Amino acid sequence: MGPVSEPTRPRRRGRRARYAAAFAVLLGLSAYVAVHQMTGSTGAPRCSVGDGDNRYEFTPEQASNAAVIAAVGTTRGLPERAVTIALATSLQESALRNIEHGDRDSLGLFQQRPSQGWGTAAQIMDPVYSSGKFYEGLEKVPGYSRLPLTVAAQRVQRSGFPQAYAKHEPDAALLSAALTGRSPAALICTASVAEGRPGDPEQVRRELVRSFGEKAVPTAVTGGPSAGRPSSEPPVLVVPVRGATGVGSAPGAGSDERRGWELAQWAVARADALRITEVSFGDRVWRAGEAAGGWSKSSPPGTDASVRLRLAR
Template sequence: MLEPATLFRHGRLLRIGTAAAVLLAVVGYVALQYVYGGKREPRCTVVSGKGDGASYTFTAEQAENAATVAAAGTSRGMPERAVTIALATALQESGLRNITHGDRDSLGLFQQRPSQGWGDERQIMDPAYSAARFYEHLADVPGYSRLPLTVAAQRVQRSGFPQAYAKHEPDAALLAAALTGRGPATFGCEGRPAAGTVPADPARVRAALARDFGREVRPSGGQGRTVTVPAPARPADDRASRRGWELAHWAVAQSSALHIERVSYDGREWRAGGSGEWRKVRAAGAAGAGRAAGEVRIVTGQ
């Protein structure tokens, strides 16, 4: 018969062995999920175009919503400052996630309330619609672009915590600079489509462009898996390159949702599945190198 001390040691060793086995099983499961398709959600990163090292990393879902919010602003002629205000507001209200819950009947990116006249539930849960409604209200705020961000956002949102918007301003400003095209090649995503999503389809890319930019952006048919988008100058900015980078960054932000494999513009190319960085390409390189001036080329997956 074992003594009590011996039984204690045996019990302790058994518990340690069991814990180690569970830990190894968890590690193995995570490794297999990563290698064989159950990968973590793709990440996106925006960096400062000033070379000061500032950056912000977030998820593909957040990137998709941020790009839609930015496009809703620029397509209405709103300045970059308005986009910064909108992005900071959505970061505070929902973390740039299109959530179905909130305080009382608040919903969506901006936590808008059907009972307060923002629209019905279906409309508010449409990021393009909710962003457009935010800009409509922001445009009615006198001198909003000169106001502190917290004040401008609060005039629209009427939040119980108005100062909370301030902490998101640096990240929102980085995003706005990239997604309005002012910072070339400053926005990248890993771009791995999530398992179980619908197949790649160039028609979905064209539909998403129409949804976010309206008639102002008219993609051409392209060939096969390619969608070609001319990048005309915006009315308030005669530099077509800014519009081009806005469209290019938008496509990268939508890459996971729309199964976009490559985006090219202005002699640079982004590819899904890598580090997310833009790389220079030769003018006579492979298809998708952006050979034509003022043209964004978007290539969907197989």
């Protein structure tokens, strides 16, 4: 008679095979979830700039952070090149995510370290503050706009991998062209804000002022609740364009049209976070409910120098 354990061996091998298959499925599922969280799956809200091979796709979270970085730079009167450098740096350091971890005590969009004098942890986790600190360091670099991007970024960041910033320059350039208004209607986003909590006009006003200063205070707010009474009309904010300070790098950079597109594309990039369902400027309009997430001709076209933001109700 053979060993008692002999008949059990095939079953053990079969069990091991099933365990291995289950483990492989688990790994595959984990990878799918990771990719879904980083880039969004088919049908998930997403954003893009550029087209064809010269195209960058990203999530609404990344778009919102990129918009803040760009707005803080232009509000300081810095050229588009400074915004490109800042965006490429954040793409490398955090993938444009405001993360609460990193190497040693590194935090936030730029992985700044409280122990190295960048600010408190709470300050660094504020995208407006951390962007301002990056630009503050960049402005101290002589001739930064003429330096190779990776050199300029490294002189601010002092990273252990100084060449890593260069690979992000093409994507950062696409983003900065759109978010500084030089490329009209270039930022495309889908958003799912039609249902759920309503948009808060006061929150949008605060975010406009934090990013662009007092000149971006809406001149009018219509619709929405009034005197404690509900309204069937969604809130609409009218954001002025004329007289606002924007980028100042090239001839025409501070024009009303460029400033209008800067504000409009900031709003689209932040639509998911601020519950914005429609953005219109000039003869173009973006609507959250449109599957392609692009800009279409408005009817009738706007006639005043302002950007209109419609919020979820």
